[in-house]
Amino acid sequence: MFTMSTQNPFAAKREQLRTRTPMRCPICHGALTKVIIRDIGSLAPGTVWQVHAGECEEHGWFQTEVVKRPPREIFAVTRPFGAARRVVVDGHEYYAFSTVWSDLPGDEKRKKTDPLEEKFWEALPLK
Numbered sequence: 001m002f003t004m005s006t007q008n009p010f011a012a013k014r015e016q017l018r019t020r021t022p023m024r025c026p027i028c029h030g031a032l033t034k035v036i037i038r039d040i041g042s043l044a045p046g047t048v049w050q051v052h053a054g055e056c057e058e059h060g061w062f063q064t065e066v067v068k069r070p071p072r073e074i075f076a077v078t079r080p081f082g083a084a085r086r087v088v089v090d091g092h093e094y095y096a097f098s099t100v101w102s103d104l105p106g107d108e109k110r111k112k113t114d115p116l117e118e119k120f121w122e123a124l125p126l127k
């Protein structure tokens with residue numbers, strides 16, 4: 001978490017130091033290899049707008065977009081920045097996986113939040 005004494009907790013400086021993604025495989029929750037983080041730009045000073053992609057050796061490529069807030073969903077893709085793909089787990093089809101963030105109540109979502117806070121990126125258990 002950022003500290004409240006920091007004027008701009010999401011400043012560019014911090015981004016450059018980040019070498020890994022908070023995203024994990026939404027199926028096995030394992031660490032992703034071949035992580036690619038693409039900065040799309042900045043909507044306003046101090047905001048984050050990025051695409052994160054990474055590969056689970058067992059389950060393939062996943063991708064998500066961060067726009068100021070932690071991502072609501074992690075998508076299965078054919079390759080980084082590629083097409084959506086279907087994943088079958090225990091006979092159920094998935095294209096996207098909801099995150100802890102997507103499940104938070106509205107008042108929690110309105111709090112100032114580090115969009116790269118790992119706990120919010122965790123995929124919810126599959127149903």
Ligand SMILES: [Zn+2]
Binds near residue numbers: 060
């Ligand atoms: Zn996996």
